[in-house]
Amino acid sequence: MSDMLHRLAATIQSRKGADPETSWTAKLLSKGPEKCAEKFGEESVEAIIEAVKGDRARLTSEAADVMFHLLVMLAARDVTLADVEAELARRDGQSGLAEKANRPA
Template sequence: MSTLHDLAATILSRKGADPESSWTANLFAKGPEKCAEKFGEEAVEAIIEAVKGDRAKLTAEAADVLYHLLVMLAARDVTLADVEAELARREGTSGIAEKAARG
């Protein structure tokens, strides 16, 4: 998972940077809503490739989804560690029981 942690750290380092200096800084400058919109677009593209069954294109789109997810989270000050902690909290809990608990 160090690649994701490295990516998350790079993304955080772009927060507040000159929007002309990087794509990530440009996304942050457009606000959390735009970051969420881009995540949604990439998720849809990944879904399309999953349905088509093209493994290479799905892999590429999945990488885009992970990147844009981390950008969206950072835009709202949610860290990868926060998400990992939530996953750890859920470990060993049935998905059905966990979903029912969220109501």
């Protein structure tokens, strides 16, 4: 799956300068980071609704939308998938409770 996410992230990056009339990703990015974050939030809520309903196929579809829009939101703020992976690697092997307690206030 990581390879798929890297390919998707590369595609999103390549659409940064594309014509918004020819690419949904370019259209989102052209509207700025705030709009990308709003769209990510909408997709997240849709995934939550499907998780509560228990429809596995719909949840899978919405989860894919969430992952796509997360990558778009990150790209809008020049945060790469590699940046996120590095943060996850930093946390690897650490208790979630300990990691959260060590975060700055």
